[in-house]
Amino acid sequence: MEGLLTGLDTFLIAPFRDMASLPDFLLQVVWEGFVSGILYALIALGFVLIYKASAVFNFAQGIMVVFSALVLVSLFDLGVPAWLALIITIGVMGLLALTIERVVLRKLVNQHEAILLMATIGLTLVLKGAGQLVFGGEPKSMITEELGLSTGSTDWEVFGGFVIFQHIDIAAAVIAIIMVAALALFFSRTRIGRALRAVADDHQAALSVGISLNQIWAIVWFASGIVALVTGIMWGARSDVSFALEIIALKALAVLILGGFTSVPGAIVGGLIVGIGEKLFEVYWGPMFGGGVEAWFAYVLALIFLLFRPQGMFGERHIERV
Amino acid sequence: MSANIDIAGMSNSETQTGAQAQADAKEVLLSVDNVTLTFGGVKAISDISFNINKGEIRAIIGPNGAGKTSMLNVINGFYHPQKGRISYKGKTRKRMKPYHAASSGIARTFQNVALFSGMSTLDNIMSGRSLKMKRGLFWQILHVGPARAEEIEHRAHVEKIIDFLEIAHIRKQPVGKLPYGLQKRVELGRAMAMEPELLLLDEPMAGMNLEEKEDMSRFVLDLNSEFGTTIALIEHDMGVVMDLADRVVVLDYGQKIADGTPSEVQSNQRVIDAYLGVAS
Secondary structure, eight states: OHHHHHHHIIIIIHHHHHHHHOHHHHHHHHHHHHHHHHHHHHHHHHHHHHHHHHSOOOTTHHHHHHHHHHHHHHHHHTTOOHHHHHHHHHHHHHHHHHHIIIIIGGGGTTOOHHHHHHHHHHHHHHHHHHHHHHHOSOOBOOOTGGGTOOOOEEEEEETTEEEEEEHHHHHHHHHHHHHHHHHHHHHHHSHHHHHHHHHHHOHHHHHHTTOOHHHHHHHHHHHHHHHHHHHHHHHHHHSOBSGGGGGHHHHHHHHHHHHOTTOHHHHHHHHHHHHHHHHHIIIIIGGGGTSOTHHHHHHHHHHHHHHHOTTOSSOOOOOOOO | OGGGSOOTTSOGGGGOOHHHHHHTTTSEEEEEEEEEEEETTEEEEEEEEEEEETTOEEEEEOSTTSSHHHHHHHHTTSSOOSEEEEEETTEEESOOOHHHHHHTTEEEOOSSOOOOTTSBHHHHHHHTTGGGOOSOHHHHHHTOHHHHHHHHHHHHHHHHHHHHTTOGGGTTSBGGGSOHHHHHHHHHHHHHHTOOSEEEEESTTTTOOHHHHHHHHHHHHHHHHHHOOEEEEEOSOHHHHHHHOSEEEEEETTEEEEEEOHHHHHTOHHHHHHHHOOOO
């Protein structure tokens, strides 16, 4: 009985006591979590875009992040000015979207979703191979300052302590919020937004009302290419640009299960829950598990969601009549 | 009820009354000339010619596997025939893309209902207006001025269709949840939203009970007489075909075996053989 009570205390109450005793530290932890949450949300957003338009989980999203960042950095290394390199990279992502539509998707109209998923796995391998061939396997560092993003930090005095805000993190948050707002408006207000949903539901029917599949697919792949580029710049600035970045895309899967595959707000909220949740859990509960909880927290959360709310927080519930 | 709705100004073709439609009934809207469609070695359609006059209800009938749906798919550009030509509104094309078919006024429904199941009835029908929305993306995002007015105008049109089809009560429901008969009606609504000149209906009554069939027949007739829409329909229920159609073309094993008014077709020996089998 005594043991149980101490156990309950260490697990359920002590962490909150710790939080309350050092509020500035808590704030720092939440901020760190918020920023990684925003970045998870950005990756998840790339998935949502394509999922909305084709009901396909785009396996290649992670490698697109790496690919776009590598193109940008390598162009700069070749002596191209940073701003020009950025514009060219956007062009390259556009070209990639058009190529994917033409070479891969156009042949697969009216095919089962599983076939499209397999196609994106194939695409991942092609992009990875091509990327390693062209850019080599060495990690590169992101040209953060050259792009006009500050690498400094600002201290904020609060609760008798300091909270440190990295400028790059602030920039990431602001850019992510702008992108999210733009995409949300795009989906809810434009005829293309409505058409996207239609395309995801039924190819033939969409064609019959005059929606051009080719155009829609090129648009969403380009948009998710741009999202990938922004993600690549932001993650690259925090660590470096290497093929290991591809792995973070897997965390976005957990985010999507939380938020729902078809929801833009879901991607954001899911991203923030995973980001902030895993940081808090790591810092305050981590020691009880011997640390390293950040690596699996997101997936456990996703599993719990799958059990109780498989469509996610904001996902649409599809009812199928049999 | 449906006869009373305001149809003025819905589209130019709709100002035509039933009587006028009869008067220029001889004007050919679509003609199919010597069309052959093969999949690998299998001939789905061989050397078929027929035409559809403006303002008529044209039925395409035939036993299972006769090539009826393939014929519709050729007309609306899903399939490209290996041989033959299709002329629509005087223009002849060898290949037509679904997008061009849709933008030149051909709408259709599908044999197995093809709706956007996650979307509401209203959104499904609105999607039929996608080609009519002209304002730029920028204005749509801002949702002000002309784009807003445009959205309202399309909404109004869609509401008229919802009234016409008597589906106001399911306006906001996701169509995936609706019973089959209503889904078919929503699908017809989406096609109507395109204000088509030629409407292709692939088995609009399949799987319906008698009452639903009567409703659907009434909609098809009203659509034809009030809005002047030319209709080509595939149907298995002979009673329905004989009641609705002005002319009937009969296919069997990808070939045309008869073409004429319902009564002519009904008494044609080849048609009777195709449906009942021939004693050898």
